[in-house]
Amino acid sequence: MHKSNKSKKILISPLNWGLGHAVRDIPLINKLISAGYEVIIATEGASAELLKKEFPKLLHIELKSFSIKYPKKNAFVFKMLIQLPKIIRGIRKEHKQVQKIIKQQNIDLIISDNRYGVYSKEVPSIFITHQIFIQLPKQIKFLEGIVFKMQQNKISKFSKCLIPDYKNEINLSGKLSHKQRLPAEFSFVGILSQFQYNKEDSKEYINDILIILSGPEPQRTILETKIIKQLEGTNKKVLLVSGQPEKSFSKNNSNIKYVNHLSRKEMQFAIQNSEIIISRAGYTTIMDLVKLQKKAILIPTPSQTEQEYLANYLKNKNMFIFCKQDNFIIDEVIKKIQKLQTNFSVFEKAKKDNFLNVVKNTFHPDFLDNEKCVTKR
Template sequence: MKKRILVAPLNWGLGHATRSIPIIKALILQNFEPVIASDGAALMLLKKEFPELCFFELPSYNITYTKNGKFLKFKLLLNSLNVANAIKAEREVTKRIVDKQGISGIISDNRLGVYSNKVPSVYVTHQLKVLSGNTTWISTKAHRKFIQNFDVCWVPDVEGPINLSGQLGHPKTYKIATKYIGPLSRFEKKTTTTLNTLLVVLSGPEPQRKLLENKLLAELKHYSGSIIFIKGIMEQEQTKQVSNNITIYNFMTSAQLEKTINESDLVICRSGYTTIMDLAKLNKKAFFIPTPGQFEQEYLAKRLTELKLAPSCKQDEFSIDQLKKTADFEGLQSLDFETDFKTLFSLF
């Protein structure tokens, strides 16, 4: 019988779920049987991608953002008790899944309570250093304490100085067992004709996702090129609206999105790490608008701008004129690294 591996991505935006897709596909190719556990939009997305697999719902962390980014850290601190309760609850659900489903191993992408002392447990994260302003040392220490519950930590990046995550995935000191597995992307670069001048891909928790949607739709009314606008809202059915030069979708499947990004000249999006991995894989030009108050995205956007790879700006500062900056930037580049899934999965 095939060994069953529990794959559990965090439901915080869609990035953790989408970067789990290449891991799930690799498990299937290596003759394992993935079992998926998550909640909310992440769970819905993976059900659409892998309808033939077995799914379980985990307790939600119920992470929401503030309208004013300055208060985000304070709100997250207020919600920490709810998150702690969710972690405790998912520990109990994980125990039941492991026992009743004959699980042989666990791959948790930032779900802090999805591990087991009975089977090898892997934690996937690019945040070995968790940026939170003047409390970075506390948030980093707390995160590392949770990671120590796992057998190994997989970092979706390369180890050397030329990398995608910068100080997030490459702290000066780190004592936990860690493997750099290379950037993860569900996409492949295709040679194709450019059909879209601009592609907008939104993601992330509310209300910031909606605030950026409204901001961009208002600004892009005056844009002359052809635009594909993906709201990043996972629903049962895909919807499509056409308004002048803007075609609006609620979401796209991986195959559709891969095709659309390949056919687009420029991408506007958040500077989430999974998005950066995807755009690097496809060698795309991008303009980043980090989520207000999210230190990680602000750091990544600033870093890529300083490296002259992609321009960025604050959400309230965006205008069409900002897009002119992209002419002076190289665009994101893929890293020459082939993930050795066979060796990684030998743990199980």
């Protein structure tokens, strides 16, 4: 006799590198709850604080990973390579923690958002990522093949890999997930966004500029300081969301209002009712902006090749303005975005997400009995 949805427990665990992974998991968690599944959240840090505010009634378990030190200057990838042994140890550590959680909570399915150690051979495990083909800097681009094989080895430990994008030419991730044909275990599930587009929400602008900050320190603070320096004391009405839900503050400084975090409804309202948006080029932010059909100025975190690629790729599609952090001059980017003509309506015709279908198929008896679909040892 198979369990009903109500008795099935799903462990969902987003990576705590910035807030993007936690934010994009919000609509997934809501879908799972609506479908009758019992959801348990396992993460840490700012991501944990964010999800506790969004889902106060759910069980939250601290699942520690590994802390990474980010450079002040352009040496992100090299810094990551130096810390690779630490990352590998962290993946092994989180894997051991997950085995305990599975037994203690009687978990039926795992959903891991970019956490390579959050899987089990005991239950089906789903991995979420939009980076199947990691882009490396020119200096070490020759290593991409090796990195791809290493990553595929990690992903092969999971039953399925879900890609939050569209399968065909109309897509957001470009060659990050469309470089070559993928095996059947990989499924495109459409963009994941917590927002719903409403034309009525943006008739009048409340803010001249909305700044959405996120990502690792010290680069988050460096960008915040740079933007404030250019906007403070101007006639522009600015709302700055610092992306720090673990902190509690809200202040007004001349023409700039600072908030640490906005709820889902507040953020949607702020985006749709702001004339100009400035943000990092994080994939989750991009999905949200596309869902709300809002153009923006994207400033990638320095040396994060994924963000640099995405910003440039989408700039070439006339969807966003791409500006490097060191080259940011507010007057220049405002002129550029005012001239930008976008067409987000093409995404309305794209295939809707099939995330729940993948989850339901995962629980199908044929799936569970199929050795190819059970987590590999």
